[in-house]
């Protein structure tokens with residue numbers, strides 16, 4: 606492991622950590638010395654990630670966790686504390702893109718499912734990890750919002766609403782829990798090459814053209830990689846960012862600079 610110990614001694618819980626951005630975050634946090642709780646609804650890639658981390662000398666364990674299930678969130682937070690000690694870094698990463706339909710075609714069920722994962726999931730995980738952090742008088746919560754939580758685009762309306770909510774939940778919790786030494790920040794990725802974005806492109810007839818069009822949305826000329834976000838998470842999770850709370854870390858290749 607390429608370990609500089611930037612988060613050594615810390616315990617991190619990453620949701621949606623089996624694939625994509627969450628996977629990159631879990632790997633990097635482990636490489637930098639944290640004990641990492643990998644949680645997801647996809648068990649097989651989660652277990653293989655644990656194996657990969659442990660084989661390179663890191664510390665990780667897997668828990669099956671649907672973030673939309675409050676009882677499961679409560680139980681997992683306790684189980685992680687029992688195994689590794691109090692959680693000091695929470696990465697609220699699990700998210701779904703939901704339906705890509707204009708607002709007047711979105712059903713109430715489609716709206717509710719998206720909100721259950723992207724908004725309630727963040728609420729449940731934050732709620733049940735906070736008591737551990739409050740007791741320790743320290744902690745860093747990192748919420749994955751999106752450029753779609755900052756600016757509009759003519760697609761995925763429920764997703765935009767959810768990521769806007771996460772942006773402001775972050776700021777409110779930053780203010781409420783600052784007296785406990787707990788920092789809460791959001792990260793706003795541009796398009797990052799993950800299964801979520803691959804899935805989005807797979808619905809298009811010419812995928813190469815779709816990829817080019819996505820690349821062109823970013824002034825740096827390409828979509829990002831999961832590690833581009835993981836390095837932001839590492840910084841916000843480490844004590845290097847000890848004076849940062851309630852902020853929005855935009856990692857988007859310039860998408861929102863226009």
Ligand SMILES: NC(=O)c1ccc[n+]([C@@H]2O[C@H](COP(=O)([O-])OP(=O)(O)OC[C@H]3O[C@@H](n4cnc5c(N)ncnc54)[C@H](O)[C@@H]3O)[C@@H](O)[C@H]2O)c1
Nearest residue numbers: 621624625626671672698699700751794796797799800801
């Ligand atoms: N990829 C992008 O371009 C991009 C851009 C901006 C924001 N984001 C946000 O970053 C986060 C990660 O995105 P990604 O691209 O890696 O997604 P992804 O779909 O590639 O991976 C998401 C992971 O979350 C898991 N997951 C889904 N529903 C879950 C649930 N209910 N409970 C627990 N785990 C669940 C999946 O199994 C998967 O492992 C999301 O919150 C997403 O909205 C992604």
